[in-house]
Amino acid sequence: MHDAADDALLAAMAAGDSEAAVAFVRRFQARVFGVAHAVLGDRDRADDVAQEAFVRAWRHGDSFDARRGSVISWLLAITRNLAIDHLRAQRVRPTEPLDSVLAQVASCDLDPASAAALDDDRRRVVAALRAVPYEQRRAVLLAGLGGRTALEIGEIEGIPLGTAKTRIRTGLRRVRDAMDEHPVDR
Amino acid sequence: VTASACDTVRAKAADLALDIVDGEERATLLAHLSTCPGCRDDVRGLGTVIDRLLLVVPPDEPPRGFEERVLARLADQPRPLARRRSRWVLAGLGAAAALLVIALVGASLMRPGRETRQATMVSAKGEVVGEVTLTAHPAGILIAVPGWTPAENKPYDVRLQLRSGSQVELGTLQLEAGYGGYGLGGVEPDQVARVELLGRSGEPICGADL
Numbered sequence: 001m002h003d004a005a006d007d008a009l010l011a012a013m014a015a016g017d018s019e020a021a022v023a024f025v026r027r028f029q030a031r032v033f034g035v036a037h038a039v040l041g042d043r044d045r046a047d048d049v050a051q052e053a054f055v056r057a058w059r060h061g062d063s064f065d066a067r068r069g070s071v072i073s074w075l076l077a078i079t080r081n082l083a084i085d086h087l088r089a090q091r092v093r094p095t096e097p098l099d100s101v102l103a104q105v106a107s108c109d110l111d112p113a114s115a116a117a118l119d120d121d122r123r124r125v126v127a128a129l130r131a132v133p134y135e136q137r138r139a140v141l142l143a144g145l146g147g148r149t150a151l152e153i154g155e156i157e158g159i160p161l162g163t164a165k166t167r168i169r170t171g172l173r174r175v176r177d178a179m180d181e182h183p184v185d186r
Numbered sequence: 187v188t189a190s191a192c193d194t195v196r197a198k199a200a201d202l203a204l205d206i207v208d209g210e211e212r213a214t215l216l217a218h219l220s221t222c223p224g225c226r227d228d229v230r231g232l233g234t235v236i237d238r239l240l241l242v243v244p245p246d247e248p249p250r251g252f253e254e255r256v257l258a259r260l261a262d263q264p265r266p267l268a269r270r271r272s273r274w275v276l277a278g279l280g281a282a283a284a285l286l287v288i289a290l291v292g293a294s295l296m297r298p299g300r301e302t303r304q305a306t307m308v309s310a311k312g313e314v315v316g317e318v319t320l321t322a323h324p325a326g327i328l329i330a331v332p333g334w335t336p337a338e339n340k341p342y343d344v345r346l347q348l349r350s351g352s353q354v355e356l357g358t359l360q361l362e363a364g365y366g367g368y369g370l371g372g373v374e375p376d377q378v379a380r381v382e383l384l385g386r387s388g389e390p391i392c393g394a395d396l
Contacts, residue, residue: 031245034245047248047249051255073238145239172203
């Protein structure tokens with residue numbers, strides 16, 4: 001069970017296999033918690049949101065469609081969305097953990113441990129980000145990872161609202177173009 | 187669908203994919219997406235890019251006991267309703283509601299591969315109060331809570347929870363004799379995980395897991 005493919009493990013968990021549920025949580029908990037913590041900036045809240053992400057995955061795992069993406073992308077998107085909803089409900093805007101992640105990713109200067117841990121898919125995403133101007137890369141990451149609005153990004157970066165919108169929109173399309181050149185495996 | 191309409195939507199496609207546009211503007215954009223496959227694909231493609239950005243976030247070990255807490259929560263969850271597909275029962279429905287069900291479900295079944303899903307509607311107190319039917323074509327939901335006094339002949343806000351974890355407020359649904367139908371706008375039917383009716387202060391009064 002612990003060697004099963006991600007989608008097979010998800011399907012087994014969704015079908016009620018408790019051993020699969022244990023293996024699924026162990027396999028992905030650090031990735032899920034990492035996203036929750038980066039967005040929320042608080043380990044207690046990240047713990048709650050990460051737990052909820054696994055509950056959602058268990059509840060909706062039987063509808064996962066591998067043609068649309070990988071299990072890890074699906075699971076991390078659930079986590080990010082839950083974390084952003086939590087932030088919006090609480091009206092809090094932590095920046096420190098997200099800034100740390102942004103600094104690493106936006107500069108494409110990952111620490112040795114993080115760089116060594118990158119698999120091929122993640123390397124391709126970093127390569128796509130590297131193809132985009134730094135300011136646009138930061139705007140895309142602030143919006144895409146952290147759920148920041150254009151208005152908030154304008155305040156964080158000290159730029160007019162229109163400039164923030166342009167950076168987000170242009171940057172996201174450039175990242176997509178770069179990903180198309182170096183497609184990420186599903 | 188006109189080229190200028192597509193230009194307008196595509197200029198804001200990133201905002202939509204990032205879920206940072208709301209209100210009337212969001213409704214206008216979603217209405218366009220519901221009729222324009224090209225713009226829908228554009229937004230979906232940008233959404234996929236955003237999801238992939240998450241892959242570069244470094245792993246972070248959760249606090250001690252996290253695994254046990256998750257597994258305890260899973261053990262406490264009721265079995266998802268979607269796996270207990272209930273059979274829609276027309277008997278007992280009002281004539282108008284029955285016709286609406288037939289129209290929605292019939293239209294869906296006549297298109298091969300299109301899905302109709304049903305789930306039991308459960309109140310905040312845990313009572314089974316009716317059912318929800320979701321159809322792909324036409325993309326809509328039919329809520330049937332006949333005989334449940336709190337919802338009869340009243341308008342209620344409808345909220346969708348999507349499989350992505352996001353929420354979408356559909357608007358106000360007027361129930362008549364406990365029945366009502368609503369289009370999904372730009373929301374893809376297979377992304378709907380839960381349908382809820384909200385009370386005056388925004389709290390869910392009943393919901394169904396699809």
